[in-house]
Amino acid sequence: MTDKLRNRSAKRSPFSSYRAYVSRLQVLMNGTDQEAEWDERVVAALNGQASVELRRVAALTKRRKFGAYFTGTKLGELLLAKCASFDEHRTFYDPTCGMGDLLLAAAKTFPLERTLPETLIKWGSRLAGTDLHAEFIDGTKTRLVLLARQCHQTTNGLVGSPDKFFPHIRVADGLSEKTAFQRATSLLMNPPFGVVAAPNGCKWAGGRVSAAATFMTTALERVRPGTEVLAILPEVLRSGSFSEHWRDRISELAEVHIVEPYGVFDESADVDVFLIRLIRRTDGNATRKKRWPVPRKRRITTVANHFDVHVGRVVPHRDPETGPEYDYIHPRCVPTWTIMREFSETRRHEGCVYQPPFVVVRRTSRPGHPYRATATIIAGKQPVAVENHLIVCEPKKRTLKSCQELMRELKTEVVNEFLNARIRCRHLTVSAVEAIPFQPKTGPARRKP
Ligand SMILES: C[S@@+](CC[C@H](N)C(=O)[O-])C[C@H]1O[C@@H](n2cnc3c(N)ncnc32)[C@H](O)[C@@H]1O
Known part of the structure; x- marks a missing residue:
């Protein structure tokens, strides 16, 4: 030049x-x-x-x-x-x-x-x-x-x-x-x-x-x-x-x-x-071998077979504080890897709330962190309002035992590796949590009537 x-x-x-x-x-x-x-x-x-x-x-x-x-x-x-x-x-x-x-x-x-x-x-x-x-x-x-x-x-x-x-x-x-x-x-x-x-x-x-x-x-x-x-x-x-x-x-x-x-x-x-x-490839190559690898199908069941998974429904700055008062959880008030029975916060909420026991998983999840899916079991008798930075996993069998099994599984390296391979962005999605391989020892979930 x-x-x-x-x-x-x-x-x-x-x-x-x-x-x-x-x-x-x-x-x-x-x-x-x-x-x-x-x-x-x-x-x-x-x-x-x-x-x-x-x-x-x-x-x-x-x-x-x-x-x-x-x-x-x-x-x-x-x-x-x-x-x-x-x-x-x-x-x-x-x-x-x-x-x-x-x-x-x-x-x-x-x-x-x-x-x-x-x-x-x-x-x-x-x-x-x-x-x-x-x-x-x-x-x-x-x-x-x-x-x-x-x-x-x-x-x-x-x-x-x-x-x-x-x-x-x-x-x-x-x-x-x-x-x-x-x-x-x-x-x-x-x-x-x-x-x-x-x-x-x-x-x-x-x-x-x-x-x-x-x-x-x-x-x-x-x-x-x-x-x-x-x-x-x-x-x-x-x-x-x-x-x-x-x-x-x-x-x-x-x-x-x-x-x-x-x-x-x-x-x-x-x-x-x-x-x-x-x-x-050569144009028109009919064989089409070596396509993008599809994740291998595993025979074992996944979280979705045993839990209903949703994002928490409370959006704090959007939802009006009206309606019945409930115990209220969000990531800052939930201790990790434990069973939470006492709640320090309440709020009024008109939308969907969840009946314990259930597992919550933090949506924020950095690749390379010790745990990609950090969990807590929510126990107690009253329904709880859940903020939208938590993913709720409701056991289909409605037992605390199922929740304990899931929490134990989420802490394993197998789950970390699965999530690292499946999703590299910083937020877990409902579909990623649903797809986590999970085979409870307590037997298959009962079918919904
Ligand atoms: C991510 S950088 C990577 C540079 C280099 N390939 C490397 O690996 O270090 C992308 C480069 O693409 C250049 N770029 C963006 N659009 C372009 C275009 N239409 N044609 C040629 N270069 C472009 C940018 O100026 C920048 O230097």
């Missing part, structure tokens, strides 16, 4: 304040490694600093709007470890490459040539990337040179610009690309996660959809059969029931080889993600 063009785009760019950091990287790239702390500065530049600097100069609202969250070294390497092969004919394209973290993870697996320029020419022929923002594209190329210099342990800096080595890394809208998708043998993706309007004619969703979902289907529609796709995607696409049509579309387009929950993306983006590895 010429200086004139670069200045013009920098003026328009929402990330122009990031340019100063990219310029510092360019100075590092051109400098000699005799300079003080050159090695340490390169290690920092290649490991997480690009993200830290972006957070320092760009407001959260802006980063969110453009989905600018860069993949950390550990996560990038974990994704690349799922790649089938790095043989020299394989070419990698990241359609939304940001500061090139996934391309760096790929380049780390490439061999070195005899000289630094020869290595850069070879890497440039195997790596492609697009991003909307010129600062990120310049940063990607600079960091790739820094990596190559680090690997070669050359003392001298690169003279001039890295542009000539990386003709396929450029400013462009990934969604408008065609050639780059056709050229690649592997796609590396961590697309933006925001919500956008569904594309025209979209068959798997209407209205507003995840940008990541759109990027994935667009990419798969454009690549050649056999192309390997490795991606980091938001957890909701793996476990959300509303994403089922999207998962079906992915299974139509590709063989699904790996679907692996990961956890929180990083400390700056508090969103759960999963990793996926796909191989683009």
Whole structure:
């Protein structure tokens, strides 16, 4: 990119304040490694600093709007470890490459040539990337040179610009690309996660959809059969029931080889993600093997077979305090893993109340917490009004014993693992609680008359 063009785009760019950091990287790239702390500065530049600097100069609202969250070294390497092969004919394209973290993870697996320029020419022929923002594209190329210099342990800096080595890394809208998708043998993706309007004619969703979902289907529609796709995607696409049509579309387009929950993306983006590895199918492939894995059906019964599950009915700031007065429970007044018989609060309520015994489960439930479903048994003789941050499980057999069995089960690692695999967002749903495998020793529930 010429200086004139670069200045013009920098003026328009929402990330122009990031340019100063990219310029510092360019100075590092051109400098000699005799300079003080050159090695340490390169290690920092290649490991997480690009993200830290972006957070320092760009407001959260802006980063969110453009989905600018860069993949950390550990996560990038974990994704690349799922790649089938790095043989020299394989070419990698990241359609939304940001500061090139996934391309760096790929380049780390490439061999070195005899000289630094020869290595850069070879890497440039195997790596492609697009991003909307010129600062990120310049940063990607600079960091790739820094990596190559680090690997070669050359003392001298690169003279001039890295542009000539990386003709396929450029400013462009990934969604408008065609050639780059056709050229690649592997796609590396961590697309933006925001919500956008569904594309025209979209068959798997209407209205507003995840940008990541759109990027994935667009990419798969454009690549050649056999192309390997490795991606980091938001957890909701793996476990959300509303994403089922999207998962079906992915299974139509590709063989699904790996679907692996990961956890929180990083400390700056508090969103759960999963990793996926796909191989683009040949169009019209009739067999349709290797579809998105459906959770294996277990023979044992679930909570829904033995309990009626509801969300508590009191919405404190909405419901008027009129009607009969009841004992009243909400998460702050309910001690966990015990039987509650005494109630410190009451309130008037006109809607539905519950007759003990029953189990309440807190709706707030963080993945990775010691207990995903924290429970309390509510006992006593009088009906109780329950706030809507608690899930109520009423035993079909109406016995305290059933409640005790359920509470014991909810405390187990089996339930934690089940809920971690089933639902990664922070709130339990009625359907997730109903689906918890549960086989009471006290025998099957009596049928309702
Ligand atoms: C979540 S970041 C990931 C960057 C990189 N793939 C990584 O893993 O570190 C998403 C990137 O997509 C870029 N982006 C958003 N919409 C885009 C589009 N339509 N075309 C190309 N890049 C886009 C953003 O600027 C941002 O750098």
